[in-house]
Amino acid sequence: MSRVLVVAEHDGARLDDATAKCVRCALDLKPNALVVAVLANGGADIAAQAARLKGVTQVVLVDAPHNAEPLAAILAPQLKSLAEGFTHLFGPSSTFGKDLLPRAAALLGVGQISDVLAVLSPHRFRRPIQAGNAVVTVEADPQRLVVATVRLASYRGVDEGEPAPIEKRTLDVALPGHTRFVERRASGGERPDLMTAQRVVSGGRALGSAEGFKLVAELADVLGAALGASRAAVDSGFVANDLQVGQTGKIIAPELYVAVGISGAIQHLTGIKDARTIVAINKDPEAPIFEVADVGLVADLFKAVPELIGALRAKRTR
């Protein structure tokens, strides 16, 4: 008899695909009710998008000026109020959900299961630990609300279905004034977003410098791919931290992942193991990246990558 509340992620105008993935995960509970909560300033369009997600039984829209920005300190007390009567509260394991859900859980007096990658029953879940070196089965107390974040790379979004009813709700909850939004700066510019791109090209320490990293960026552009990096490349200062792919960075599941000069530390591999096709170019034949690569090329990247860029360009103009 599960009743699941999913908190929607959105940018103020559009529903993020993360929400459809959380709904897919929640459906594995075979819930009696699956309600999506949209907390926004305005938000009618977002609520309408959420209502069309297949399997959703109702959308609750909390439209208020204080919900203009996704501040955990503001949203968590509202989620606490909305969660009443539910058995499960789910959100995405994106930076939005990772920030918000633990705060809501603590207000509700319960723990949280982070990064659910499989639902075994309404109170048994699988999640990764130790940078993906192990997967544990966690059993929650059936007497308590289960708060969980959903590992997005493990789920496809649900399709569209018949629209569910939308209920507008006004919450009478005291909200703090101690946290203020200042600004948001998008990264990446012209390239596709790393989290949602169908193709990703990443570079590692072997690129040697920020200048050397431009080679990887050029390959990404030829492929129309997003740009990523290993932790080693980020630590070396070649690129910004928000490009980091791996357990402590972004966990992604593109159709094509090309790893250039990346040895393949376990924490990096954890971030890419749901990719459909992994390609590795590395001059060390023993590099662990080759253990997971579908297609591996042992070569000096400074020779192979320009050659590959040339071949792809030639193919395109043919």
Add this chain to the structure above:
Amino acid sequence: MQTIMVGIKRVVDYNVRVRVKPDGSGMATEGLKMSINPFDEIAIEAALRLKESGVFTHVVLATIGPAEAEQQLRTGLAMGADRAIRVNAPAALEPLTVARALHGLALREQPGLIVLGKQAVDDDHGQTGQMLAALWDRPQATFASELTLVGNVATVTREIDAGLETLSVDLPAVVTTDLRLNQPRYVKLPEILKAKSKPLAVIQLAELGVESARQFTVREFAPPPARAAGMRVKDVAELVAALEARGVLQ
């Protein structure tokens, strides 16, 4: 504002590969090198820099765990922290319990800021800082890559999926650290010797009114599912052909 508090955790060293025990009962951690959780090390560095710039006068380290965790507290003291507190408790506490213990310490110490890593690299929960902020009823700024303090306000730039977000929060507050916030300093030998005489207090979890009861049971540890080994190609022409054959270049 006198005190800045840093929460740290003892974990298997980041560079050591941990494996599941053959019987699936847990991770085989015996004899492995233990360290401060790397994100917590960044938190210590952030606190030390704020002290050095004159914003705070004392850096207090806190850990919730068994006696062995005092090694990591000593390392933090050698980095430059002034004193340390160990709340005696079993390892493998749930994040909510750790957050409750840190909240108990926050009420005693009245810090102007608490800094922690964004996640521990052993169980990867990523919850403690947010839970602490909720219990303490104070602001949180998670995944910080920049942190500046002016008066009673912290301006924090956060690493979010869409790029960078800046928040302004009133102190006291909780900040969790991301990789890019700083590069932690190396500890010099004389500092290690000096750290041995710095104060390290031990208190019991129960003294903070916190119980160690668990809400979750971990049933089974399994190795991650392996990907099937792929093919090796000998040159770029073969690589392009292999990608075309897989239909990923359309």
